Amino acid sequence: MTESSPLADSSGVTIGDTGEFALIGRITAHLPDSDAVLVGPGDDTALITAASGSVLATIDVLVEGTHFRRDWSSAADIGHKAAAASLADIAAMGGVATALLVGFAAPADLPLDWALECASGIAAEAAAVGACVVGGDVVGSPIVTLSVTALGDMQGRAPVLRSGARPGDVVALAGRLGLSAAGLAMLSRGVSVPSTLVDAHRRPEPPYLAGPVAAAAGATAMIDVSDGLVADARHLAEASGVCIILGTSAWGISEPLTEAGLALGVDPMEWMLTGGEDHGLLATFPADVVVPPPFVIIGSVADVGSSESGGEFPGVMVDGQRREGPGGHVHFGGLIRG
């Protein structure tokens, strides 16, 4: 997934050789601009228009060895992935991203090319949704750490919270399930095929536009599937005080997932239910709403304590069974979040 970048050179220079201010200059010289940016990089802060009179804001942190490995992903991939994690959160409110701020912590011996390609990846992912990198910080650290703040605008719509799901709603998903987790499982065994899975781990493709589409169509609740379908469905269920009922019998399992499951002796449905980092969008809609594409109905919302809910408290049912436990990523644990 290495790509040529207008920022890259191959002189063997490190960011320690370059120094903080020259590195910032190299990165910001190539950043695209937009009308929403009133003050861009180079001052104490950026100033961005907030046309709706309010601003969405979120931060995500990716740490080398926890969220990515430099020998498994290119610098550009890691930049795309770091930006995607924050941009998907803006989409999950029904908003449109306007700007990113990037905290870049790295050791002095990091190759300058790596830093520039990573910055290029972040800027490219932002540009795909019409957002710009408007500021950042560059500091020394033994561990490469990317902190990405995304700002966004609701464009006059109401934000779609996690807490709005109501009994009788349908549950729908936009985007992919389990591909990133399966790709990570393959990489962990030293295999970098199938490319569909490995690429999905390296560079997720959140369905950004589906967020505002869902908000406009009347979605009652929405969440970014970053921790895994069951885990994030549970977050939504708990915030809304409801039970989410999922039935997998009609779900297609893609050929690469089936193939990887056979190779590793894993039920691919488990990746689909618990794998994170694909950044799909899980939303609920009133039953009388025509669910807009690319959303696909995958379940329904029930009252806590109803006959189908499987318990007296909010939670998730999969194929008639209450699904307990984290059902997704465990943090502070393994080398790689997954």
Add this chain to the structure above:
Amino acid sequence: MTESSPLADSSGVTIGDTGEFALIGRITAHLPDSDAVLVGPGDDTALITAASGSVLATIDVLVEGTHFRRDWSSAADIGHKAAAASLADIAAMGGVATALLVGFAAPADLPLDWALECASGIAAEAAAVGACVVGGDVVGSPIVTLSVTALGDMQGRAPVLRSGARPGDVVALAGRLGLSAAGLAMLSRGVSVPSTLVDAHRRPEPPYLAGPVAAAAGATAMIDVSDGLVADARHLAEASGVCIILGTSAWGISEPLTEAGLALGVDPMEWMLTGGEDHGLLATFPADVVVPPPFVIIGSVADVGSSESGGEFPGVMVDGQRREGPGGHVHFGGLIRG
């Protein structure tokens, strides 16, 4: 500087025992709220009012071993300091901070108390300017790393950029100079006195209100003194295309600085000229403006190439001598930024 915190307990529990979501719950349960926060912690993003139709945004990253040491500063101190670095940037535009987002990366064996006290310090520093912590991320990392994004509002004023200084303006400073650097120098020798200096290193006291005051009084340019007076005066001079003329003969040197200078064989004026992290505000004002307190005039702005500028390019003159070199912090270098 340890303080009792409503969040702290002393059970020997680590954040790995607690887990990501319970830790977030513990932190957010005690966060203050404000009318500006439309959606606070607990959803995919926060939503904050931006009454002026625009939003200031900045990120700063503090890394253990680069910017702080846990054996030199309390968790609350480090939280205050991390928040102050970003909040001072908002002030340096002439703005008022509204919200913080905090990325918290830490090892699983970090004591829960440490994390809660640090979060409490961040929230307390934000509260001092009327801002709230509205979101964050908690991830595993071998190194404690705090990424703080601050958002702010210009309240209808124009932002004060680095680029607006004009020949004939006066140069004025609000806040302290050299105290943090001298405190760091003492801590580096294993000494934790004088407390004025060591406390200043542990917990800076940026003159937040001076930022909007300067903007309202007609400041032409402004910058947060985070890298050191000469280094940040040079940033301002370069952005404005001018020469900044500083004369130190009338500057008082405080007794603790004198004392520390004698103890370490250092000219305390060097700390005042090159020490960072006190987060004073350096501003320029037209000569006919009455400079508002707490600003004190410390120099003037000259044309590049004029008789007093010392050169044909933008820069800084101190007591008649051109001041070259970084004149401030060197990053990617020593154990501690300083």
